Amino acid sequence: MKLTDSPVQTKVEELLSEMTLAEKIGQMFQTDPGTVLRSYHSKIEVSTPVTGPISERTLSKELISNLGSILSATDAQTAYEVQKVFLQHNRLKIPLLFMFDIIHGFRTVFPIPLGLASSWEPKLAEETSRVAAAEGAASGINVTFAPMADLVRDPRWGRVMESPGEDPYLNGQMAAAMVRGFQGDDLKALDTIAACVKHFAAYGAAEGGRDYNTVDMSEATLRNYYLPAYKAGIDAGAELIMTSFNVYDGVPATTNSFLLRNVLREEWGFEGVVISDYTSLWETIFHMSSKDGEDAAKQGLEAGLDIEMISTEYISHLEQLVERGEVDVALIDEAVRRILTLKFKLGLFDDPYRYINIEREKEAHLKHEYRQLARKAAQKSMVLLKNDGILPLKKDVKSVAVIGPFADSGRILGGWSGLGKPEEAVTVKQGLINKLENDVKITAAAGCDYSSNDVSGFQAALEAAASSEVVILAMGEEDHMSGEAGSRAYLTLPGVQPKLVEEVLKLGKPTVLVLFNGRPLELKWYHEHVPAILEAWFPGTEGGNAIADLLFGDANPSAKLTMSFPYTVGQVPVYYNCLNTGRPKGHEDNDFRFLSKYLDIPNAPFYPFGYGLSYTEFTYSDTALIGDTLTPGGSVKAMVTVQNTGNYAGEEIVQMYVRDLWGSTSRPLLELKGFHKIHLAPGEKATVEFVIEPEMLSYFTAKKQYEVEEGDFKVFVGKNARDLIECGTFTYTI
Template identity: 50%
Template sequence: MSNENHQFPDKTNNRVNVKELIEQMTLDEKIAQLIQLAVPFYEGAVGEGLITGPIDSLGITEETVHNSGSVLGMAGAQDVINVQRTHLSHNRLGIPLLMMADIVHGFKTIFPVPLAIGCSWDMDLAEKSAEIAAKEASVSGVHVTYAPMVDLVRDPRWGRVVEATGEDPYLNAQFSRAFVKGFQSDDLTNNLDRVAACVKHFAAYGAAEAGRDYNTVDLSDRQMREFYLPAYKAALDEGCEMVMTSFNTVDGIPATGNSKLMRKLLREEWGFDGILISDWGAVRELIAHGIAADESEAALKAINAGVDIEMMTSCYVNHLSELVERNEVDVALIDEAVLRILNLKKKLGLFENPYRAADPIREQEIVFCEDHLKVARSLAVKSCVLLKNEGMLPLTRNQRIALIGPFANSGDVLGPWSWTGSKDEAVTLVEGMNAKLSGYVTLSVAEGCGIETATEQQWQEALAVALDADTIVLALGEHSDMNGEAASRSNIQLPHVQLELIQKLKSLGKPMVVVLFNGRPLDLHGVYEEADAILEAWYPGSQAGHAVADLLFGDENPSGRLTMSFPYSVGQVPVYYNAYNTGRPQGAPDAQVRYVSQFLDIPNEPLLPFGFGLSYSKFEFSEAQLSATTMTETEPIKLSITVSNKGSVTGVETVQLYVRDMSGEVVRPVKELKDFRRVELQSGESADIEFTLTEQQLRYYHSDLTHESDAGAFVAFIGPSSSVNTELKFNLIK
């Protein structure tokens, strides 16, 4: 039934004065608002009472649950209604629960993983994906999503690179804004199809040493501000309602207990007055980090740092009251945390309608609907990146094709953080390719091997179907569990058994196309040199098979461009385009043969650089032009170039503008992305692309953390990737 037919408790209304409400609350009721518990703690929930193991040690009382402020992992319209109704029947003051969940790249309709979305360079579609995710989540009862994750990433060993949009601060900031806008809109109170966003993980979680999850982060303030903070700030500038703390240390202090980071920078400098929530268990983890002797001290440091909600530990509930009694915690800190929580509940309209948009009938109409799947397919197409093509793609429908590999008929194409998605309902590659070949030839299919193991029978079946084919399509990659949280890997090659499959099939002398399903840049040795074509599909989502088949058969033209460099070898990691030079760089006019900054056994450069991606079109760039060779603080310069499609099919090129500051107060990156344009050109068509570059775009953080530009020489680069070397020289005069 529609939620209009449910009776709301009389004591809930959106005209509530939250400050007056706080005055009516006991200290224990206030503190309970600061705890977030998982779904099974709540009466009426599916799986109620199933919490076991370490969670039992929380010591949560029934009274605390009845007064708690928010729920973790709650979704499903009727379940939400049941839990909220029961909660309100127990809650003395009728304060509704906030329902929060990880809606990262789709709710039921799963879009490509964020790293793949980043490779689309398409802000409109990124925003649309978040809007659809919010619509499906909201009608299913969710109020807040733990997204976007905007951590800048440079180390593909870290499993959570799959959740980020890449290694560039400018591009990450653009996606950050797009996602927040899509999730929230500009009117959460009246637009019930949107949810509040929670940007994560603050701060610099992506810089964990050795790419090992939860590990130490050690950055200078200047480096953090230059590279890691812009995307978080962009989310807040777009109005993001919540921030989640990161698990890592920042300058020697865990983020969840870091007053300098949270109080000084986030609250005071940036003016953020929304909710700050810990990640799962991060308050109690202050003990393991070594800055708290026990739970009481952990609670003290977290509340002093400004953490409003403690997720899935009970340090606040068990110790804040006694800390107040001992005058170690000012009750005003608790009041301000409760105020922020109640303000968001009021903004979401929960005091007037505690079920908000949860509606079982409308849920059936909206979730996983055809219109949403069309957008998912379009974004999946734009997110795939063509890494290599020696005349093999697109495929023709009249050739005999053998589809082989562990991802040939696998529904494991959704990727991590797709908990409400269905692998069974995901379109597999064999389904997508068969749809293209209907009425033409029959597709031959063999698994060949599993993700990490193989049998002799699998080998033989693969060889048999390959021998009878004109072309081999190999569907390879990583199981989704090999990516995401707690999925760091020291070896980022494909599992050995898949490399062995490539070798066995290569011996047949057949043309071979590799489609990769994975969540991180890989070391492609054993793949890149053997395959005639490689399509990086990432985890494309619910419409995976259709989107990849669209590209393989040329019904769509690949347009994705990498937002994270693919290393030549894991020994280079971290390897990223916007690095600093050294005093002894390779290629300098006076460089020696040996005594320069280099590896003796591999190149310095990645195998595939940031911004790289091939197309079925052939794009040519004219010589770039400058409107002037000098810039001032009030007079920008214009940079222009003509791009032509010399190929036979319509395609999209991403024209990228990079700048290098040749002499800074501190060293500057060899290139920095400043702008880009995606341009669609028909065969034979040309377009004039113009960029305006301002003095503000040349500013950076100096050693004293001032943000300003320096007069002097600069070089601009315009081209199809970060490896472009054509130079446009100009000077900034101040």
Template identity: 50%
Template sequence: MIGTWNTILETPLAKVKVVFIIEKIDNAYCLQVKTEPIPLNFEFNLVTVEGDALQAAGRFKLLSEEKVEISLTFSEETFTGCMNLHSFGELQIKGQKGEGVSLSEALLMEVEKYRNSENIVERSNEEILEKVNQLVARMTVLEKVGQMSQCMASNFSFGGDIEADPPEKLVEDGRAGSILGAFDINRVFELQKIAVEKSRLGIPLLFNADIIHGYQTIFPVPLAWASSWDLEGIKRACAISAKEASASGITYNHGPMVDITRDARWGRVVEGAGEDPYLGSLIAKAQVEGFQGDSLFSEETIIACLKHFIAYGAAEGGRDYNTVDISQGTLRNVYLPPFKAGLEAGACSVMNAFNIYQGIPVAGNKGLLKDLLREELGFEGILISDYGSVDEIAVHGAAKDSKEAAKMAVDATMDIEMVSTSYLQYLPELIEEGRILESQLDDAVKRILTYKFIIGIMDDPFRYIRPDKEMEYHFCKEHLQTSRELAQKSIVLLKNNGVLPLKKEKGKIAVIGPFANSKDLLGPWQFSRYSDKTVTLIEGLKSKFVNQSNLLFAEGCRIDSEIEGGIEEALQQAKQADVIILALGENSVMSGEAASRMDIELPEAQRKLAEEMIKLGKPTVLVLTNGRPLVLEWFDKNVDAIVETWFLGSEAGHAITDVLVGDYNPSGKLTMSFPIQTGQVPVYYNHFNTGRPLTKKNQHEKFISKYLDGPNEPLYPFGYGLSYTTFTYSEMKIDKNQLTKTEKINVSVTVTNTGSMPGEEVVQLYIQDLYGSVVRPVKELKGFKKVDLHPSESKEVIFTITEEDLKYYTADMRYQAEAGEFKVYIGSNSKVVKEASFELVC
């Protein structure tokens, strides 16, 4: 049995090739295991052999560390047995001697037999329409409903378990038109083969996945990359994500999330661009353009899906899936703009929000989906439900049962039901009863089939299955470098009294905290097989410090619990250091979907560790890993520097270190305000004035809109972020004080780098409409420009204002600008600004 053996395991997530390497060293047997494409990290500490049988026990790590037991029996050329894994249960093993061919090579040879690339051509809209109409005319009602139904690729679930037939059966019967969660290219091939060869009409499947901030190469989470204000960088990250995902057969993305988010308690703020509709709109456009590229016919692009339409970010109390109750004006002026921008950029799909609006769940809300989205905004693409949200119409209490819920969703023009099965169960019956029309199904199916033709799978169903490109693209050096560059730009320096940048040449640094050597830097909503290769903070620092004996380390505590003797060990290391880095924050499961928090302070165990470190009186830098704004008032008062790093992705440790040592000068700016206390939440810059606004003059009066026990203002406002250099702004210049509908106004400031390092500044333009048919915000972002300046260098930054910048949905819901007086502000953030005035004359 000594030697190399291989087998193929069929796990619920993917087909996995396993190579066992058995050695005998000093009369003891040793077992090593290699796997692909999913890297399962095995470590066996107990291996016993009796005759031809081997027993082994140890641990393996996928998402978490778990026990594993193996029992194998060998012959000369083959072996059998079983492997017991907690995540997957007991898996039967049957294999042979040798390394074996890789799964990618085997699939490549197999899929070549099915290629039809010579005959594939990009069809015109007219040709597609003709083909779609011909196909729909041949379909039965059940086949139409099948195209409108989506199932999981396996028993892995993104939500509550759904009772349904196995995907193989659903696909063969024509009862599924798209698949969610096919994490393995071999699984994509298997299911696509069934659809093409065994279903009556041979209609290929769409393969859907949540590609939120990377596929195998992971980029900063969206709240982080929004802080870069780098639209081209975000677009490039999405293009790379599409390139990697499409090589694995993914054709349809459940992203980007373009919800405006004002409440940091809501876990899904990590997936969005923050609190501002203007910046959120630009980022929505960049993401759509990145995912979809110049043409969806390219096999290196994927369909972008705007989610969650609409106002999901306004959930009461910041609690996921909760009620939303807002005015139509707020809906249109705050939450709608990023969706409009995404649609104008060509987004081909939209997903509903889980919440209600005006008492009706969005999944069945005809006023929102049919009237607003389709008719007013002109959306002609695929409308897909979020996971289980059709069934949830009844759970909300807006429908008697799932049958009535299905009817509501179809009437609202919902094309695809994600994973739940109300469409399959009830649509044929509803048609028979005359309660919905078959033509409604026809409209939905035509939209779905149109995109199957557009992306080319109707002519070559296997064109996206490219194992050779997987090997070339996934986690490649070029993509990692792009991730690192965007991560650098996403870091926000919140405080610095001069302790940063660190000196690489001298002095000892103690890195203390649960994120000092953690690989949990990718954040939620990622499924990379390369998570074990995430660069930690310690690894990043070691790459910069020649004398690594100057780097000291102690975990100190876990994320939300103490370690026995942990603080003592941390103190022992910190006492030897000249500078302390506190690596604290949230783990990835504390952000994202279903990760709302009542209290957005750091866990008590981490605060206790920090307090003990501060008592040493040494220069201390807080490095944060998190997916939302946190309450940092105590840290702002007690540490010397605060570096907001979010979840930065695969190259996190390198990017953080680049900033800490000054190889990259931080330039990130916040896109969500950081409260002083949780009780301020939601706190955001573009609020209304109220009839009794708090001012410097009246702050000591009682009957004013304020708190008794703290300020109204956040600790760090929207647009805030420091640099290792300093910038000064001249007084604002404005070329005229009146604006007509056909004219424009130019406003400008001169920005000077008054520090000692080159740096980049995000210069921000805000406008305030002083009065209107409805109350307007105290200021709204309307433009920004980045300037790179060397020490003592100055540049004039000019913004042009037109009537278009002043438009909003007025009292009668018309999108227009109203005559009146305006203020214009330019500054380094939403609070520190220069100002001027002008008037719009109609």
């Protein structure tokens, strides 16, 4: 809906004309529910997640009475009480918006986004987001701060768990799907919420993988790699976008006119709401790009920031700046107009309590069908990294030992898991019990905790492993080790977990390593020594059942990595769509010294982008390129035959990459341009077709504009970014 549309815009303009300057500025401020309730001396106590330096404080009733939105009210009762007490004191009865971080589920928790993206199924992401919206809306939530569309290349950064991965095309597919899932077809529907794409822009490129750190990149890198996924979310209809903590071109994103006005508003035509991240407007003072709070408020408004989250520079300074003639009130009207429009779209003026229904909330969470979808999503998200033939396990096994800190732990939900409860999650042990019932002896022993050096539990764990036919090692990162502020300099299993793995392997038992983590890890040693490795990520509420389904063959692994796994942290950042350099190494066996390479490891990642195994085998043959010349308005087709040559039915993700052989700027070695997921029975074959059109070849050229340049392009298809077959070469000509 455009801002010029009637009748919504007519209502917005009428309301805007009645508002005082203080009331307008209040709409541009967001605080937590506790601040509101404390200001009115409510006896209700609310616990709110704190993700920044400003937490509990008390504001005047006058300021609170003009408030625009609430961060992190988590249940219908709280939302009702906050809305009720607020509207009793708000002169124009303008309802509050309630916003919350629903990242990968609200009460029913799905795999972390990096895991869910490994399914390569945008439709699945749409379905899980649909459920998350229904659960969140039932608790009074109007807006979710998702999807996160940040492209990521550095696994040291904890927030890679929230991202779809390292590829702009796939990231965009997943972001758009999540927007559609959250928002549905009608924002006024009681099971939908507004989506907020984040973090704009380039937050995923924090130097050294250290959260909140600076970002430094060229405009070409920004536009060719980092911006496309944000735009895909906006094009899918996202109602809001959130600014990032980092700088771009030396200017904090929250006050960056180039990003917020030139790109977002003028180029992309975005008419929705721009909101800061937690205190990020205030933090521009510490970036040393704002002199003080007054300067920060002026810069934020002029850049196009509509809502300030938690910090108070707008409500503290904008009124005085207007009175002194230092800022134009029209900029405030512009921001408030967008905020009010969103509230009208959500139907809150018709009924401020329309999403708040305590009885409906009780019925809306953790439904059976939601848990079934969570199980399916977890199955499709887990990546089989190695299998020496011991998987799938036989159900006639008599005893299984589950060893490791995740053996019987519900802490498998991961960061930003909404209202998910570990006690409601299916553990690995419980999943095996559910699968094998009473016929198999299942023993769980942690052996150690997540990160300490305590080995006192080793003996019990080794005894359990020694007395069992099969050993499952449930290892990984503690849930808080990834996510926001979860940066790590080492990508190894923490604590004494590596030592416990070594001791178990000495027993010579058939052993499977199941990993729980929010980022790529260093796995070379484990790949060389453990018979089978399953990357489970943080799989969500139904994780244990999904793991049992995969280990015992009731589901066949089909997921593939969307972020490269390095040999070691010294290789980071490592990603598939890199530039070639003037002295490329070429083949990994090339031992000439004066090339761009390491002396001690390959250039390529240990597990490449798109990598993942199955219990069956897929053979690629008969590649073809139909057409050798592409012209405006035309197309060429790449084709490949894929056959299931193994013994199990399975799904294969067929990937198509293009290499632009020359351009006005250096071009990536490969770019993902399409993928298809196909299901084949044993012996079955299928012809997979990709259509290549000119707009797929567009990029930000040396002319500082998006265009398709004339030239030659090579096409590849295959299982991942490393194992590819050439289809042929075509020429684009105008």
